Amino acid sequence: MRYLPTLSLISILLVSSGCVQKEQPPLVCPPVTPTIIEAAPSVGTYISSPPVDTITHIPSVPLPPSPQEAIVSNNIFETGSISSPYLQGAYGSSYKLKQFINTMINKHRFDRNYLNALFSSVSRDTEALRKIGAFGSSKPTSKLSTLGSWDKYRANFLTSSRIEKGVKFWKENRYYLEKASHLYGVAPEYIIGIIGVETNFGGFTGKHKVLDALTSISIEFPKRSKFFTMQLENYLLMTREERLDPRLILGSYAGAFGLSQFMPDSFRDYAVDHDGSGQINLFNRADAIGSVANFFKKKGKWNSRIPVAMQTYYNKSRFTGVTTGFRTRYSQSHMRSLGMRPTNNFYGYKGEVSLIKLSRYNKDEMWWGTPNFHAIARYNPKDHYAMAVHQLAQAIRKAYWKQ
Numbered sequence: 256m257r258y259l260p261t262l263s264l265i266s267i268l269l270v271s272s273g274c275v276q277k278e279q280p281p282l283v284c285p286p287v288t289p290t291i292i293e294a295a296p297s298v299g300t301y302i303s304s305p306p307v308d309t310i311t312h313i314p315s316v317p318l319p320p321s322p323q324e325a326i327v328s329n330n331i332f333e334t335g336s337i338s339s340p341y342l343q344g345a346y347g348s349s350y351k352l353k354q355f356i357n358t359m360i361n362k363h364r365f366d367r368n369y370l371n372a373l374f375s376s377v378s379r380d381t382e383a384l385r386k387i388g389a390f391g392s393s394k395p396t397s398k399l400s401t402l403g404s405w406d407k408y409r410a411n412f413l414t415s416s417r418i419e420k421g422v423k424f425w426k427e428n429r430y431y432l433e434k435a436s437h438l439y440g441v442a443p444e445y446i447i448g449i450i451g452v453e454t455n456f457g458g459f460t461g462k463h464k465v466l467d468a469l470t471s472i473s474i475e476f477p478k479r480s481k482f483f484t485m486q487l488e489n490y491l492l493m494t495r496e497e498r499l500d501p502r503l504i505l506g507s508y509a510g511a512f513g514l515s516q517f518m519p520d521s522f523r524d525y526a527v528d529h530d531g532s533g534q535i536n537l538f539n540r541a542d543a544i545g546s547v548a549n550f551f552k553k554k555g556k557w558n559s560r561i562p563v564a565m566q567t568y569y570n571k572s573r574f575t576g577v578t579t580g581f582r583t584r585y586s587q588s589h590m591r592s593l594g595m596r597p598t599n600n601f602y603g604y605k606g607e608v609s610l611i612k613l614s615r616y617n618k619d620e621m622w623w624g625t626p627n628f629h630a631i632a633r634y635n636p637k638d639h640y641a642m643a644v645h646q647l648a649q650a651i652r653k654a655y656w657k658q
Contacts, residue, residue: 332500334365339372345379351474355484359491374470376502383468383508389476405613405620408639412452412647421447421651422658424456424540431529431541435548440559444655446547448648449634453516460513460538461506465490469510469519486510489519496523497534513537515547525550555630562602563627564611564645567595572618579612581624581632581641595621611638 346352352374359365384390425432425447432443454460469490473483490510494501506512510519515537517526526535529545537543551557567590576593577585584607587597601623608623622642631641 331498332494333498334369334495337372337376338366338368339375340368342371342375344375344377346374346377346470346474349474351480352470355473355487359488363488363492365491365495373466373501376466377470378464378467379475380463380467380471380508383463384471384475386508387472387476387479389472389478401614403614403616405639405642406615409643409646412643413650417451417455417647418650418654420456420458421451421647422655424450425651425655428540428544431544435529435545438545439548439552439557441548441551441557442559442648442652444648444652445551445563445631445644446544447651448644449547449631450514450543451647451651452640452644454514457514457538457540460516461508461511463506463508463510464502465504465506465510465512465519466501468506468508472509483510486519489523493519493522514540514543515550517546517550521550521554522546525553550634551630555627555633557627557630558625561604561606561625561627563631563648564622564624564642565597565599565601567597567621567623569595569619569621574612574619574621577610579610579638581609581611581629581636581638583609585610587623590623595623597623611642613638613642 341347342353342356356365356367356370356374359370360367425443429443432446435441435446436443450456469483469487473480473487476483491501493499494504504512507516511517513536517537522535522537526537526542526546527549528535528542530539530541532539532542535542535546537546571594577583586607587601587605590608590610604625606625608625609628611622611624611628613620613622624641628641628645631644632638634644635641
């Protein structure tokens with residue numbers, strides 16, 4: 256008992272020094288209602304971003320995205336989540352499809368039961384087959400049908416509404432447009448022009464299931480079977496690489512998807528994660544912007560130091576001289592010898608040009624195109640398409656800087 260005062264003194268010293276802590280009663284906190292932050296739509300389902308009209312804040316200067324804009328969903332599709340030992344459905348008895356499945360297994364190590372289940376879910380896309388021409392074409396063949404063809408075509412794209420949407424798109428996505436322009440050397444207006452012509456800035460990205468469309472065309476349209484079988488192969492590889500459910504992505508009747516309407520092979524070759532989210536999503540504006548610019552630079556060999564196209568003076572109403580089209584190549588001196596000259600100094604460009612003829616109702620409109628015009632045509636190999644992108648880009652640029 257004589258040692259108790261000494262032990263009590265030692266205990267007090269140890270507690271006060273922090274070497275021994277007193278036992279604390281449990282802390283009871285009142286319940287807290289968590290704050291829910293609405294995340295971006297799951298990239299695993301490839302749902303398109305909200306319409307442009309739903310965004311009201313337009314920054315006066317380009318700003319990087321907030322952390323919430325870079326959220327990546329954890330809802331990732333696993334290829335082992337569906338399985339079947341049998342191939343059934345609309346193409347269950349197709350020998351071509353069975354061959355394709357064997358190729359994917361042997362060449363790319365896909366699981367047979369996964370592919371059986373996946374293709375058993377496919378529905379025959381008759382609308383895609385009709386639009387692609389698998390049932391024959393009723394297009395007019397008369398040369399008279401080409402008169403005014405440019406007037407008809409441009410009326411679909413060069414509208415005040417689409418130009419206004421382009422200006423709005425530029426303002427709302429200025430940060431990513433300037434980033435793409437810096438990385439790839441492509442002027443913002445041409446990135447915007449592509450997205451404007453392809454999907455009206457995301458207004459319509461397609462209603463066909465890409466898997467159904469590609470499967471139907473590859474099996475039932477022999478004329479284009481090789482190309483669309485290659486696209487189907489790339490589609491399955493793409494969805495595996497990005498861990499997306501191939502049954503959910505919607506696109507055009509030909510299998511293009513996203514704001515930029517990339518085909519699956521173009522996605523794998525040129526699509527980029529422009530917003531740094533960790534996954535590529537072409538229904539996301541940032542990734543669509545960066546991917547278009549990367550396509551122009553890598554596939555189109557875009558040259559930031561030269562113009563795109565220039566209208567020329569020509570003193571006749573119709574042109575029937577040399578071959579025209581974006582694939583042609585002529586010296587400017589040869590073009591001048593045919594009675595053409597540019598409407599200005601062509602921004603100092605002296606190189607070869609392609610000769611573009613646009614049929615208006617009252618005359619043929621003649622243009623010179625540079626290699627950059629050809630780069631646009633790599634996106635869609637038609638003179639009218641490339642010119643629509645060029646003229647829409649220029650109209651949006653003029654309207655943007657006017658404000």
